[in-house]
Amino acid sequence: MPKNRQMLLDNRPQGEASASNFKLVETDTPALQEGQVLVRHHYLSLDPYMRGRMNESKSYAASQALGEVMIGGTVGEVVESRHPDYAVGNHVVGMGGWQEYSVVNANEPGMMRKVDTSRVPLSAYLGAVGMPGVTAYYGLVHIIDPKPGQTVTVTAASGAVGSAYAALAKARGCRVVGIAGGPDKCRYAEQELGFDACLDYRAYNSDVYALAKALKEVCPDGIDGHFENVGGWIMDAIMLRANAFSRIALCGMIAGYDGQPIPMANPALMLINRMRVEGFIVSEHMQVWPAALKELGELVATGKLRARESIAQGLESAPDAFLGMLKGQNFGKQLVKLI
Incomplete structure (x- = not known):
């Protein structure tokens, strides 16, 4: 059995996460038991939710255990x-987590599934045709539920979730901002992902009203549905342009992943606009995955969804790539290539 390199969570962050929170080790891969499969990972997915798992605090899922392989989605090839x-x-x-190989008990439901790479690239099953894509699908279709001609918005627009969201929303006849x-990133969103408009939040220097004014220009009929990945002042600006009976699918709050509270400037808007604001975790809605993956796979296979990837090389690069992603340094889906 091959040697296996693994990235462990060595200690918990105190405030902002750092590379020193992780530890790279090499271990022996155990011999397979009946019903098990050895997978050689080709790509590792890096996702914002991992930052929350590093904390020891109340959340929707258990904290990542210290001294254990970091959690993470993987795609690869069966080698035994x-x-x-x-x-x-x-x-x-x-x-499979942050490691080069994993031993999987294939009898356990949901642990692993085969994928077809004849029309969809293997790496896409960690992005557009994977958890991020299904996340966009659930938030758009089951919470926002837009009608043709309505205006919908999304933060982190050029990322894995945002790019899938745009393709799904355009397929439903929406104006997408x-x-x-x-x-x-905004140029890519408009020219390659099909967004009707994209605003660079950095140009507004955390000025809620300046961003809200810009949103008024690109969303002249207001905002009917919004998909939130970030939180903070950007969400405040979105709410200033939200229509009556608008919907917000609340998926991520990356602005608060370092443990700081995220104040909301004008929560009364939720009442004034009779808004529906719903948080969700996509793993709690497995019933929608088959339909979502089918539609997303077809969008990728036909070139209607051309999601970009940022690829770091080698397991040792995972901590820095992860920290960079949290600061928006990636362009599209952040992956680590392990072969």
Whole structure:
């Protein structure tokens, strides 16, 4: 059995996370038992939710245990199998974590599934045709539920969730406006992802009313639905332009992942506008995954969703790539290539 390099959570962040919170180790891969499969990971997914798991605090899921392999989605190839449903060479997606190999008990439901790479690239199963894509689908289709002609917005517009959200919303006849960090990301959102407009939040220097004024120009009919990944002052600006009976799908609050409270400037707008604001965790809605993955796979295969990827090389690069992603340094879905 091969040697396996693993990235562990060594200690918890005190405020902002740092590379010193992680530790790289090498271990022996255990021999397979009946029903198990050995997977060689090709790509590791880095996602904002991981930052919250590093804390030891109340959340929707248990904290990442110290001294254990960091949680994370992976795609790879079966290199040894003692399970009849998985053959050597099968491509699979699962939650293998920050390591080069994983031993998976294939009899446990939901641990791993085979994927078809004939029309969809393997890496896309960690982004557009994976958890981020399904996240965009659930928030848009099941919470915002837009009608053709309505205006919907999304923060972190050029990222894995935002890019899928745009394709799904355009397919439903919506006007789609994004907010992203930097002119290059906004240009990409407009020219390649199909956004009707994209605003660079950095140009407004945390001025809620300046951003709200810009939103008024690109959303002349107001905002009917919003997908929130960030929180903070940007969400305050969105709420100033929200229509009566608008909906907010609350998915991420990256502005508060370092443990600081996120004040809301004008919560009375939720009442004034009779808004529906609903937080959700996509893993709690597994019933929507088949329909979502089918639509997302077709969008990617037909070129209607061309999501960009930022790829770091090697497991040792994962901590810095992760920290950079939290600061918006990535462009599109952040991955680590492990082969």
